[in-house]
Amino acid sequence: MKHLLFSDLHIGLNINKEPWDKLPLIAVQEIHDCAIKNNIESIIFLGDLFHTKKEHSTKTIDLAIEIGKLLEKFATHLICGNHDVYYKNTLELSSLKIFEKFSNIHVHYEPYILNNKIGLCHWSCNYNTLNTSILMGHFDVKEFKMNNTIISEVGENPKNFKNYDLVLSGHYHTPSENYNIKYLGSVYQHNFNDINSKRGYYIFNDETLSLEFIEFTSSPKFIYVYDNIYNKEDITNNIIKIFFSNKLSENEISTVIQDISLLNPLEISTNYSKLSFDEISINTGNIELLNEIDLLYEYLDKIEIPDYINKSFCKKIIEKII
Numbered sequence: 519m520k521h522l523l524f525s526d527l528h529i530g531l532n533i534n535k536e537p538w539d540k541l542p543l544i545a546v547q548e549i550h551d552c553a554i555k556n557n558i559e560s561i562i563f564l565g566d567l568f569h570t571k572k573e574h575s576t577k578t579i580d581l582a583i584e585i586g587k588l589l590e591k592f593a594t595h596l597i598c599g600n601h602d603v604y605y606k607n608t609l610e611l612s613s614l615k616i617f618e619k620f621s622n623i624h625v626h627y628e629p630y631i632l633n634n635k636i637g638l639c640h641w642s643c644n645y646n647t648l649n650t651s652i653l654m655g656h657f658d659v660k661e662f663k664m665n666n667t668i669i670s671e672v673g674e675n676p677k678n679f680k681n682y683d684l685v686l687s688g689h690y691h692t693p694s695e696n697y698n699i700k701y702l703g704s705v706y707q708h709n710f711n712d713i714n715s716k717r718g719y720y721i722f723n724d725e726t727l728s729l730e731f732i733e734f735t736s737s738p739k740f741i742y743v744y745d746n747i748y749n750k751e752d753i754t755n756n757i758i759k760i761f762f763s764n765k766l767s768e769n770e771i772s773t774v775i776q777d778i779s780l781l782n783p784l785e786i787s788t789n790y791s792k793l794s795f796d797e798i799s800i801n802t803g804n805i806e807l808l809n810e811i812d813l814l815y816e817y818l819d820k821i822e823i824p825d826y827i828n829k830s831f832c833k834k835i836i837e838k839i840i
Contacts, residue, residue: 519633522553522592523654523729524719525564525688526704528601529585530578537738537784539577543584544736545705549719550588552732556721560632561592564688564702565599565641565656568613572604582616590620597626598640599656599688607642635724637682641689651683652724659687662701663694665711684727693717700729706737710759713740738784746774753781763792780821 527545532538553561568574568582596614604611614625629648630638637648639655658673670690676697679685685699692715693703706717718734741752743760758778762771779786814836819829
């Protein structure tokens with residue numbers, strides 16, 4: 519039997535900020551369409567449907583209900599993650615309870631065996647009670663990537679899972695695998711700790727134990743830029759952080775920021791921690807200092823705007839306002 523697997527959606531992450539306010543719904547809509555296209559009857563979510571543990575806005579709850587309407591069309595199994603519960607060591611209060619109204623969505627607060635093959639295990643559950651060949655859950659296992667730079671040094675010993683043929687887990691957002699354990703990773707990147715790895719969801723065959731990865735490409739990526747070295751196609755609609763060193767003059771730094779801004783990144787920030795200002799050599803004779811009006815004029819000249827907007831008329835308005 520084939521199942522569609524995904525994990526760590528974190529509904530509510532930057533809920534009042536585009537595009538995060540709709541991103542979880544966009545992702546689940548794509549997962550819904552993929553399941554229909556591939557005749558998949560079962561969807562399994564491996565924990566952390568919500569982001570905040572203690573409080574959810576009306577906007578977050580409304581988004582979650584819309585997601586529930588999509589998932590209800592399949593036999594959907596929700597595993598409780600650590601972000602889905604109020605308390606650290608008990609599932610007594612869980613935000614997943616709002617999905618209990620959907621008849622085809624099964625929320626698992628106890629260890630559960632699916633199709634006599636797959637053990638489903640919530641956060642902090644006793645997985646040793648599940649006598650299955652396949653284990654899926656929300657585990658904290660050491661020696662795996664917590665993010666792009668940090669390897670977990672605490673948590674369960676991976677050898678504790680040796681009795682299973684395959685262990686699939688949510689919790690860590692960066693995909694990684696070792697021993698018989700594979701972390702699926704989050705559906706999309708959440709922050710700069712998530713750079714340099716593709717994200718998405720999986721089609722799992724419980725007979726062959728095969729996993730087909732499907733990349734989710736409708737989310738912004740987090741991109742590092744170093745000085746003036748970057749690919750233009752990496753900038754548009756992505757979240758950019760520029761690291762500057764002493765390779766560039768002050769004027770060149772300004773030019774890089776301006777040029778990248780014109781490529782329409784979703785967000786842009788700068789980091790000067792590697793730059794020593796007392797070593798910067800600035801040839802002030804070659805720097806043309808522009809006033810506010812000239813800067814706006816220069817910006818207008820460089821950007822592309824619809825043909826029905828007259829740039830000369832815009833400049834006249836700018837001149838009157840400033």
